[in-house]
Structures are given as structure tokens and as C-alpha cells.
Amino acid sequence: MRRITRITTVGIASAALALSVTACGGNSSDSGSGSDGDKAAIAYDIGGRGDQSFNDAAYAGLEKAEKDLDVQGSEAEPSDGEGDADKVQRLTELARSGNNPVIGVGFAYAPAIKKVAPKFPKTTFGIIDDASVTGENIANIVFNEEQGSYLAGVAAAKVTKSKTVGFIGGVETPLIKKFEAGFVQGVKDTDASVNVLPQYLTQPPDFGGFSKPDLGKAAAQGQLDKKADVIYSAAGLAGSGAIEAVSKAGKWNIGVDSDQYQQKGLAPYKASILTSVTKDIEDAVFNLIKSVQDGKPQTGEIRYGLDKNGVALSMSNPAFADMKDVIAAVDKAKQDIIDGKITVKTAP
Amino acid sequence: MKKFDKDRLILGFAGPVLALVVALALTTVVLLASGQNPFEPYRIMFESASYADVQVLIINQAGTYYLAALAVAVGFRMNLFNIGVDGQYRLAAMMAALVGASVELPGPLHIALIVIVAMLVGAFWSGIAGFLKTTRGVSEVVSTIMLNSIATALVAWMILPKNFGEQPPGSNNLTTGEIAESGWFPGLPMGDMAGEIYGFTFVAAGCGVLYWFVLNRTRFGFDLRATGASETAAQASGVDAKKMILTSMLISGAVAGLAGMPTLLGDTHTYSLDFPTGIGFTGITIALLGRNNPLGIALSALLIAFLDKSSASLDQYGYEKEIATIMQGLIVISVVVSYELVRRYGIRRQQQKVGEELAAGHALTTEKEAAL
Numbered sequence: 001m002r003r004i005t006r007i008t009t010v011g012i013a014s015a016a017l018a019l020s021v022t023a024c025g026g027n028s029s030d031s032g033s034g035s036d037g038d039k040a041a042i043a044y045d046i047g048g049r050g051d052q053s054f055n056d057a058a059y060a061g062l063e064k065a066e067k068d069l070d071v072q073g074s075e076a077e078p079s080d081g082e083g084d085a086d087k088v089q090r091l092t093e094l095a096r097s098g099n100n101p102v103i104g105v106g107f108a109y110a111p112a113i114k115k116v117a118p119k120f121p122k123t124t125f126g127i128i129d130d131a132s133v134t135g136e137n138i139a140n141i142v143f144n145e146e147q148g149s150y151l152a153g154v155a156a157a158k159v160t161k162s163k164t165v166g167f168i169g170g171v172e173t174p175l176i177k178k179f180e181a182g183f184v185q186g187v188k189d190t191d192a193s194v195n196v197l198p199q200y201l202t203q204p205p206d207f208g209g210f211s212k213p214d215l216g217k218a219a220a221q222g223q224l225d226k227k228a229d230v231i232y233s234a235a236g237l238a239g240s241g242a243i244e245a246v247s248k249a250g251k252w253n254i255g256v257d258s259d260q261y262q263q264k265g266l267a268p269y270k271a272s273i274l275t276s277v278t279k280d281i282e283d284a285v286f287n288l289i290k291s292v293q294d295g296k297p298q299t300g301e302i303r304y305g306l307d308k309n310g311v312a313l314s315m316s317n318p319a320f321a322d323m324k325d326v327i328a329a330v331d332k333a334k335q336d337i338i339d340g341k342i343t344v345k346t347a348p
Numbered sequence: 349m350k351k352f353d354k355d356r357l358i359l360g361f362a363g364p365v366l367a368l369v370v371a372l373a374l375t376t377v378v379l380l381a382s383g384q385n386p387f388e389p390y391r392i393m394f395e396s397a398s399y400a401d402v403q404v405l406i407i408n409q410a411g412t413y414y415l416a417a418l419a420v421a422v423g424f425r426m427n428l429f430n431i432g433v434d435g436q437y438r439l440a441a442m443m444a445a446l447v448g449a450s451v452e453l454p455g456p457l458h459i460a461l462i463v464i465v466a467m468l469v470g471a472f473w474s475g476i477a478g479f480l481k482t483t484r485g486v487s488e489v490v491s492t493i494m495l496n497s498i499a500t501a502l503v504a505w506m507i508l509p510k511n512f513g514e515q516p517p518g519s520n521n522l523t524t525g526e527i528a529e530s531g532w533f534p535g536l537p538m539g540d541m542a543g544e545i546y547g548f549t550f551v552a553a554g555c556g557v558l559y560w561f562v563l564n565r566t567r568f569g570f571d572l573r574a575t576g577a578s579e580t581a582a583q584a585s586g587v588d589a590k591k592m593i594l595t596s597m598l599i600s601g602a603v604a605g606l607a608g609m610p611t612l613l614g615d616t617h618t619y620s621l622d623f624p625t626g627i628g629f630t631g632i633t634i635a636l637l638g639r640n641n642p643l644g645i646a647l648s649a650l651l652i653a654f655l656d657k658s659s660a661s662l663d664q665y666g667y668e669k670e671i672a673t674i675m676q677g678l679i680v681i682s683v684v685v686s687y688e689l690v691r692r693y694g695i696r697r698q699q700q701k702v703g704e705e706l707a708a709g710h711a712l713t714t715e716k717e718a719a720l
Binding site for chain 2: 132174
């Protein structure tokens with residue numbers, strides 16, 4: 001009998017503790033809304049903030065708007081493996097609390113925006129990487145990733161000595177295949193004898209290929225063993241593993257999304273980063289927020305290509321800037337694409 | 349029939365309650381250790397759960413979780429650990445979406461076809477593991493984990509536009525095409541802002557009743573539980589253990605196939621790259637927490653869905669919403685520990701009681717002897 005009483009005491013004590021926990025919570029103040037300034041919100045893609053790539057670029061845009069436009073920004077992150085219903089709820093909540101615009105980062109937000117946008121006709125909804133849902137208050141921000149990748153292909157074909165270059169894609173989705181298509185075409189158009197080794201880290205719905213550097217490292221190692229001496233990784237955070245391996249082997253990297261030569265996390269390997277195919281999500285986000293604040297919200301498809309520097313090849317590595325003939329070839333290809341003399345494929 | 353056993357009921361509740369309290373306390377410790385307000389996140393979670401749209405979300409998610417947990421529980425009752433529920437669920441949802449999008453039938457028939465395809469595919473996929481176990485003695489734990497990866501690769505291959513999938517113009521997603529409206533399962537509308545409760549959630553509840561009936565009120569259920577308790581003993585009393593293993597694996601897979609139906613028939617109407625994943629693994633947690641009991645599983649499914657959905661808004665208030673993930677992990681650990689503690693306590697108490705009764709009986713006889 002003594003044992004029962006002991007267990008009951010423990011039980012009552014812990015229950016009392018739990019109750020006092022919930023009771024105490026009541027009197028804290030609300031930390032949500034504050035100033036009367038404009039509010040803008042972004043809802044992140046898988047990985048959330050801190051992925052060194054896609055989401056971080058969107059955050060940089062919001063941060064810039066907070067600083068320059070005095071906008072109050074909110075962010076919301078998804079959970080692993082969530083469904084459309086969760087995204088609908090997230091966007092609804094962001095729109096309901098007065099954020100305008102509400103920006104969904106990534107194509108996965110398309111079905112949710114299709115459902116939520118009509119309910120908030122006065123709010124502008126932005127979606128990055130999707131042009132399939134349309135509406136008066138929807139701005140579709142899309143990029144010509146294949147054009148930037150084409151230039152990377154030109155540079156790679158010019159720089160390679162072993163006549164072998166590698167492509168590492170994070171997850172085999174149509175979006176990443178655009179990168180591959182442009183890169184391969186750029187290489188082949190420049191020098192048809194150069195061999196391209198394409199490789200993907202994971203298959204959807206396993207999105208680990210965007211987040212696991214060890215996968216990128218192993219893939220790069222394999223391509224180095226096959227004599228590749230320029231490797232282009234379009235794999236988000238997983239790409240940093242590839243950059244590490246390639247750098248240690250003394251070969252060339254081509255980075256993606258942001259200018260990876262200037263990224264702090266990759267500083268030890270920066271000398272090996274020839275260039276990066278940048279995708280200016282930061283300015284795209286900023287421009288959308290600004291357009292709403294100016295009272296002329298963007299709608300419909302807003303395409304960022306080489307002509308607007310929405311995609312580009314970074315020139316921050318002095319070693320790359322010194323390769324005059326490579327730069328000349330890249331600049332010529334760029335002009336040809338802008339003039340429409342070269343059409344870059346969007347699927348391999 | 350045994351009478352209503354109060355002791356057993358109390359002990360049955362003691363396990364989960366102890367686990368929850370411990371998990372809550374530990375989460376608070378984690379919050380304190382990371383220098384955050386340890387109470388505010390709970391308040392935000394409860395506040396967010398007071399909105400109608402979040403409530404609908406919780407119920408819908410719980411329906412999906414419930415089916416996945418039932419699939420796991422069928423295996424557990426048989427001493428089989430079906431870790432492959434996730435793969436079975438994804439493959440089944442994809443195939444069902446594919447078949448559903450390629451035909452057009454009158455309403456109920458269309459839905460029935462999709463559901464049957466999902467069950468068959470799920471059963472087929474888990475059946476491979478069952479077949480390997482009964483014929484070659486391969487552990488179902490190993491084979492179902494491997495089948496998960498194979499399912500991932502298979503789905504990724506089939507959804508390519510050059511095979512069976514399609515890429516909507518302007519989109520970067522891949523889908524299996526939209527199911528015609530006749531194949532949509534009507535939901536229960538809860539008002540303009542709140543959305544609707546998937547109709548299939550009620551089917552899930554029906555599956556729970558069926559699960560209870562089959563396990564507790566049929567010969568088959570008895571055989572299943574007997575084989576789960578002791579394979580050799582069941583075999584000795586004339587149960588074909590191998591057949592039972594295969595059958596329960598098939599049932600487990602068929603129910604796993606159903607787990608994708610609330611989302612597919614009620615919401616997305618297509619299988620795309622961003623179809624929810626990981627449902628099968630959450631199902632394991634829920635089946636454990638609910639002690640394989642249909643009512644217990646329902647409550648646990650609601651609890652886990654509550655943690656999932658109410659934590660979603662935490663990061664807008666400056667808290668990490670991974671708090672809920674930590675909590676779920678802690679619940680699993682404390683569940684295992686507390687169930688074992690409660691079980692041991694129960695056994696000891698039973699022994700004590702029997703001892704007391706024996707002693708009392710002895711005393712009675714001595715009293716009688718003394719009276720004589």
C-alpha cells in the first residue's frame with residue numbers, strides 16, 4: 001500500500017506542476033503586431049531560413065525592405081512532409097494579420113495560393129518559381145535559370161583541361177533539370193568534345209538532396225574520380241559538401257543561387273569557386289514589396305532573365321575575371337541569348 | 349465475461365498520463381535551458397488551437413494519422429513491426445491518383461475504384477514483406493524499410509512526364525493529373541474561413557470501429573492476437589501462423605493505403621511532388637502511445653495532430669516550432685519507459701493481491717479451527 005501513495009504523490013505533484021505551468025502562461029503580453037507601418041510576410045520553402053541559398057535569398061529581400069522601406073516583416077516556416085492544407089492555413093493566417101504582400105517561396109505554394117488568393121482580393125500574393133496559378137492579385141516571380149546555367153556551361157567548357165565537367169543536381173525536380181539543360185547546352189555549344197557528367201543526389205519526395213552536404217561531397221568525389229575538373233552544383237546546402245571536396249582536389253567549382261565566392265560559410269574554399277550562377281531572389285522579393293507599398297502592386301508573370309540581371313554569372317573571383325578569353329566567350333553568349341540568337345532549352 | 353475492471357482501467361490510463369506529464373516537464377526544462385520563456389509557447393499553442401480553421405486542420409490531420417496508426421497497430425497486435433507504412437501509403441496514394449485521373453465514372457463508383465486501388469497497392473507492397481517473411485524468414489523490419497526506399501524510387505520514376513506524370517504549364521511541380529470531380533469525396537463544410545472536414549475522416553472513424561470488432565469479436569481476431577502473444581502456442585492449438593503473418597501484413601498494407609485517401613479525395617485531388625510524407629512514421633508513434641487500442645489511438649492521433657498544427661504559428665512569435673517536435677520525441681521515449689513502469693507495477697500489485705487473498709483465506713480457516 002505504501003507504494004501506491006508514493007506514486008499518487010508523484011502523480012499529483014507533477015499534475016499540479018503542469019497545471020501551474022498552463023496557468024502562469026496567461027498573463028504574458030502579446031508580442032505580435034506593433035507599429036502601424038506596412039507589413040509584408042514570406043512563407044519559406046522546405047529547409048527554411050539558414051539554408052545558405054534559396055530561402056536565405058528571399059529573407060535577404062525582406063530584410064532589405066525592412067531597412068529601406070520601413071516595412072514590418074514576418075516569416076513562417078513549413079514543417080517536414082506537410083500538405084497543402086497546412087500551407088493554406090499558413091498563408092491565410094499571414095494574410096489575415098494584415099500582411100501585404102504575402103510571398104510563398106517555392107513552387108509548392110501554388111495550390112495553396114490558388115485557394116487563398118481569391119479570399120483576400122486586396123492582398124497581393126507573390127509566388128516564386130511558379131507561373132501556373134494566375135489571378136489579379138497574384139504575382140508570379142519566375143527566373144530563367146537555364147540562361148544563367150548556359151553561361152556557366154560556356155565558362156566550364158572553356159576552362160576544363162580534362163574535357164570532362166560535372167553537374168550535381170540536388171533533387172531531381174523539373175526546376176533543377178532546367179539548370180542541367182542550360183549547363184549541358186552551354187558546354188556542348190562551346191566545345192562538343194567536352195563530356196558532361198550529370199548526377200542527382202535524391203529523388204522527390206526525399207528532399208535531402210538540398211540539405212545534406214555529405215551527399216554532395218560523395219557525388220563530387222565520384223565525378224572527380226572520373227576526371228571531371230569543373231563541377232557545377234545546383235544543390236542548395238548539399239552543394240557546400242561538393243564545393244569542399246572539389247576545393248580539396250584543387251579543381252574548379254561553379255556555385256549557385258547566391259554569389260558563393262562571397263559567402264562566409266564557404267570562405268576556406270573560395271579560391272576554388274570560379275563563379276556562381278546567381279538568381280536574384282533578393283531583389284525580386286524587394287521589388288514586389290516596394291510595388292505594393294507604392295500602390296502599384298505587380299501582378300501576373302514577372303520574369304527575371306539575363307537581360308534584367310535576374311540571373312547572371314558572378315565575377316567576384318579575380319582569377320575568373322582575369323581569364324579574358326573565357327569572359328569574352330561568356331559575354332558573347334550572354335548577348336546572343338538576350339538578342340534571341342540562342343534559345344536555351346528548359347529540359348534536358 | 350469479465351466484469352468492468354476498475355484497476356485495469358486506472359493502470360491503462362496511468363501510462364499515457366505519466367508519459368505526457370513527463371514529456372511536458374522535460375520540454376519545459378529544454379525551454380528553460382535554451383533561455384526562453386518556458387510557458388509562453390504553450391499559451392500560443394492553445395490560443396492558436398482556438399481558431400476554427402486550425403481545429404478543422406487538426407481533425408483532418410488526425411484522420412490521416414488515425415488510419416496510418418491503425419495500419420501499424422494491426423501489425424503490432426501480431427508482433428509484426430511494419431515500418432513500411434510510409435512507403436505503402438505513398439505508393440498507394442500515387443497509384444490511386446493515377447487510376448483516378450485516367451477514368452471518369454459516376455460519383456460513388458469512381459471513389460470506390462480509387463479507394464480499392466489504394467488498398468490493393470498498399471496490400472501488395474506490404475505483402476512482399478509478408479511473403480519474404482513467411483517463405484524466407486526475412487525480418488519484416490528490414491524488408492519494409494528497404495521497400496520504403498524502393499517505393500520512393502518507383503514513385504519518382506513513374507511521376508516523370510515521359511512515363512505517367514505530367515507537368516502543368518508554368519509550374520515546376522509534377523503531378524499525376526487532376527481527378528475528375530466525380531472522384532472527389534464530399535466534405536463537411538465548417539464555414540467560409542474554417543474550410544471543411546474531409547469526408548474520409550468519418551470513414552477513418554468507421555475503420556476504427558471495424559478494427560475493434562474484428563480483433564475482439566471474431567475468430568480471426570482471436571487467432572491474430574493469440575499468434576501475436578505466442579506463435580508456438582497458437583500453432584499448437586491449430587492456428588496456421590504463417591497464414592496469419594501474411595494476412596495481417598496484407599491488412600496492415602491495405603489500411604496504410606487508405607491513409608492517403610483523406611488528403612487525396614478531400615483536398616489535393618492529385619499526387620504531386622509535395623504530397624505529405626512521413627505519415628507512416630508518425631503512425632508508429634501514435635500506435636505506441638495509443639497502446640493499439642482503437643480509442644487510445646484516436647486520442648493520440650488528436651494529440652499529435654494538435655501538437656503539429658498548433659505549433660505552426662510559433663515561429664511568428666519568435667519561438668522555434670521545433671518545440672513540438674522535441675515534445676513528440678520526448679513523448680515516445682517517456683511512453684516506452686512509463687508503460688514498462690506501469691506494467692511492472694501492475695504485476696507486482698497483482699501478486700500482492702493474490703498473496704493477501706491467500707493469507708486472508710488462511711486466516712479464515714484458522715479462525716474456523718479456533719471456533720471449533
